[in-house]
Amino acid sequence: METLIDIRDLSKTYLTGSFKVEALKKVSLKIKAGELVSLVGPSGSGKSTLMHILGFLDRPDSGEYYFAGHPTASLGEGRLAAIRSRMVGFIFQSFHLLKRTSAKDNVLLPMVYSGLGTDSQKALECLRLVGLSDRVKHKSNELSGGQCQRVAIARALVNDPLILLADEPTGNLDAKSRQEVMQAIKDLNGRGLTVVIVTHDEEVSAQTRRVVRMKDGGIVSDEVREPAPGAAPAAAPEVRAMRLPEARLGFTPSEIAEQFTVAFKAIWTHKMRSALTILGILIGVGAIISLMTISEGFMKSLLSGATEDDARKVWVTPRWERLKGRLPLTYADLEAIKAGCPLAEKITPILSRNAKVSAGNKHVDAGIESHEGFTFEEQKNKKNFFDNVNVTGRFFTPAENLNRARVAVINQTLAKKLFGSEAAVNNELRLQNISFTIVGVAEDGQAGQIFGGRPMAYIPFNTAAKRVFGSIRPDYIGVTAPTPGDAPEARKQIILALRKERNLAEDKNDNFEVKTFEAQVKLFKDGMGKLSLVVYAIAGISLLVGGIGIMNIMLVSVTERTREIGLRKALGAKNSDILSQFLIEAVTLCLIGGALGVALGFGLGWAAYFFIKVPPALGLGTISFAFGFSTIIGVSFGFWPALRAAMLDPIEALRYE
Numbered sequence: 001m002e003t004l005i006d007i008r009d010l011s012k013t014y015l016t017g018s019f020k021v022e023a024l025k026k027v028s029l030k031i032k033a034g035e036l037v038s039l040v041g042p043s044g045s046g047k048s049t050l051m052h053i054l055g056f057l058d059r060p061d062s063g064e065y066y067f068a069g070h071p072t073a074s075l076g077e078g079r080l081a082a083i084r085s086r087m088v089g090f091i092f093q094s095f096h097l098l099k100r101t102s103a104k105d106n107v108l109l110p111m112v113y114s115g116l117g118t119d120s121q122k123a124l125e126c127l128r129l130v131g132l133s134d135r136v137k138h139k140s141n142e143l144s145g146g147q148c149q150r151v152a153i154a155r156a157l158v159n160d161p162l163i164l165l166a167d168e169p170t171g172n173l174d175a176k177s178r179q180e181v182m183q184a185i186k187d188l189n190g191r192g193l194t195v196v197i198v199t200h201d202e203e204v205s206a207q208t209r210r211v212v213r214m215k216d217g218g219i220v221s222d223e224v225r226e227p228a229p230g231a232a233p234a235a236a237p238e239v240r241a242m243r244l245p246e247a248r249l250g251f252t253p254s255e256i257a258e259q260f261t262v263a264f265k266a267i268w269t270h271k272m273r274s275a276l277t278i279l280g281i282l283i284g285v286g287a288i289i290s291l292m293t294i295s296e297g298f299m300k301s302l303l304s305g306a307t308e309d310d311a312r313k314v315w316v317t318p319r320w321e322r323l324k325g326r327l328p329l330t331y332a333d334l335e336a337i338k339a340g341c342p343l344a345e346k347i348t349p350i351l352s353r354n355a356k357v358s359a360g361n362k363h364v365d366a367g368i369e370s371h372e373g374f375t376f377e378e379q380k381n382k383k384n385f386f387d388n389v390n391v392t393g394r395f396f397t398p399a400e401n402l403n404r405a406r407v408a409v410i411n412q413t414l415a416k417k418l419f420g421s422e423a424a425v426n427n428e429l430r431l432q433n434i435s436f437t438i439v440g441v442a443e444d445g446q447a448g449q450i451f452g453g454r455p456m457a458y459i460p461f462n463t464a465a466k467r468v469f470g471s472i473r474p475d476y477i478g479v480t481a482p483t484p485g486d487a488p489e490a491r492k493q494i495i496l497a498l499r500k501e502r503n504l505a506e507d508k509n510d511n512f513e514v515k516t517f518e519a520q521v522k523l524f525k526d527g528m529g530k531l532s533l534v535v536y537a538i539a540g541i542s543l544l545v546g547g548i549g550i551m552n553i554m555l556v557s558v559t560e561r562t563r564e565i566g567l568r569k570a571l572g573a574k575n576s577d578i579l580s581q582f583l584i585e586a587v588t589l590c591l592i593g594g595a596l597g598v599a600l601g602f603g604l605g606w607a608a609y610f611f612i613k614v615p616p617a618l619g620l621g622t623i624s625f626a627f628g629f630s631t632i633i634g635v636s637f638g639f640w641p642a643l644r645a646a647m648l649d650p651i652e653a654l655r656y657e
């Protein structure tokens with residue numbers, strides 16, 4: 001017979017504070033393939049310690065261990081996990097079945113970590129071998145102690161181990177169950193499986209042919225009894241090519257499926273706890289997403305309201321200068337642009353002032369604006385500066401402009417302030433004691449709708465210049481380039497022309513401003529960016545708190561499942577299996593928080609719609625940002641707890657109370 005286990009002078013010492021326990025003192029032992037050995041001795045004599053070392057759950061301090069002829073001292077953690085998975089079957093006194101899990105799924109578990117994939121047929125076959133064909137779907141809490149232990153035996157068999165190690169397998173069982181379990185173990189040995197049973201029960205050891213007795217960390221006797229007359233001869237042990245399996249990297253599909261299942265189950269079994277943990281992430285992500293959807297909505301409506309005509313426009317305005325104040329634009333500037341900007345298709349001086357507008361006993365401070373050429377014709381041809389504005393009533397006619405007629409178009413905001421819900425068209429308003437007939441009401445522009453609107457009155461250019469302001473000096477100038485693409489070039493031409501007109505030396509800054517639509521959009525974006533900083537800071541704090549919550553709950557989860565982690569490791573799970581199982585749990589929590597946060601943020605965006613009248617926009621970028629961000633939080637705050645779980649010592653974890 002081939003020697004399966006060969007240990008020489010194994011020692012193991014435990015240090016508890018300054019107290020030293022020599023659990024094993026130079027133990028030597030050989031076990032041949034196909035033997036059934038019982039290891040007996042009083043409590044504390046070192047039986048479990050020896051068995052853990054035999055099963056690669058623990059390492060000796062000194063001495064040698066040859067397994068199937070191979071030295072094992074220098075094997076790494078991954079390699080030991082692979083050996084536990086493929087060559088060793090464990091049975092524990094307290095069964096260690098997964099809770100709320102069917103007999104079959106318990107038996108399948110070692111296959112998950114074997115790297116060979118799960119095989120239901122094999123699991124059922126093992127359950128049949130231990131006489132549990134009729135309990136396949138029963139959960140661990142629906143089985144008797146003896147049945148639980150037989151499930152554990154089936155589990156130990158499922159990867160075709162070379163050796164079965166049982167630590168007090170009958171310790172928690174009544175006499176009848178004990179006999180069932182012993183019979184199952186003896187049957188397996190009869191089929192050629194090598195078995196070591198740790199027991200302090202003489203009735204159990206009496207059923208094994210070889211009995212090794214231990215005391216105080218040493219072997220005191222090792223006797224082989226003759227088989228009872230008439231007993232069946234032991235089957236020849238199966239002799240397999242015995243190379244030790246390599247450490248496995250990466251995960252098989254069944255491992256990944258298990259990791260997700262365990263993570264989801266953990267979250268689902270603690271619904272309340274999970275919900276509270278998710279809250280921090282939810283609020284943080286919700287805050288960020290609401291801001292992002294609102295600002296995206298702004299951008300979208302700003303751009304959708306903008307026509308190509310808007311993009312063609314270049315605006316010239318005075319610049320506020322310290323000491324000098326506003327240096328006004330002049331008609332000479334206008335002429336200089338005409339002469340120096342060949343790209344200017346149209347140049348429009350605009351008069352713009354603030355003045356008190358009255359109707360009846362209502363007085364409103366409003367903006368008064370006049371665009372040269374702001375006429376009915378141009379409105380009809382969509383060629384003036386307000387080409388997207390809908391007007392109730394009508395615009396001015398060219399004749400009214402020529403005749404300096406006292407007619408006005410006002411915006412909705414002003415109409416509401418002066419006339420409430422009454423119709424404004426055909427009513428009168430007073431501006432600098434001149435009476436005007438309101439001929440049209442212009443719908444508030446996008447900006448007006450967003451910011452509540454500034455009350456505005458538009459009057460014909462000639463009326464404004466000759467009757468109201470007494471000046472044709474433009475307050476600003478609109479220049480239209482042939483295409484949006486020409487706008488930046490037109491802007492350069494205007495700047496050159498104005499600098500020349502104003503005799504600005506090389507080293508002097510412009511004392512005017514020239515803005516393209518593009519630049520205004522950018523300005524808006526920058527403004528939004530600054531506002532975002534505040535919200536992002538708040539969201540960041542919330543996410544930090546949320547992340548710490550995740551870390552906290554993950555630590556609780558790891559502690560609660562310490563024994564389960566020990567079991568998984570004993571069944572062959574690699575450290576990386578445990579690590580990713582807990583990382584997935586943390587990331588899943590964060591992703592749920594992230595998904596709910598997106599919903600919350602979008603909802604808040606719609607709530608804001610009632611105040612700012614801009615529908616929020618939820619882009620793919622925003623969604624991927626939310627999920628990417630949640631994943632990062634899950635990984636960063638889940639990593640430490642997951643690592644703690646992965647690094648747990650299997651024996652300490654199994655013993656954890």
Ligand code: ADP
Nearest residue numbers: 014016021023042043044045046047048049050
């Ligand atoms: P048995 O299984 O024969 O009852 P063990 O192998 O469990 O005995 O323990 C042998 C001795 O080692 C005991 O005295 C026990 O207190 C000690 N021991 C076992 N494990 C540890 C540990 N993790 N830390 C400290 N002492 C330990």
Ligand code: MG
Nearest residue numbers: 047048049167
């Ligand atoms: Mg023990």
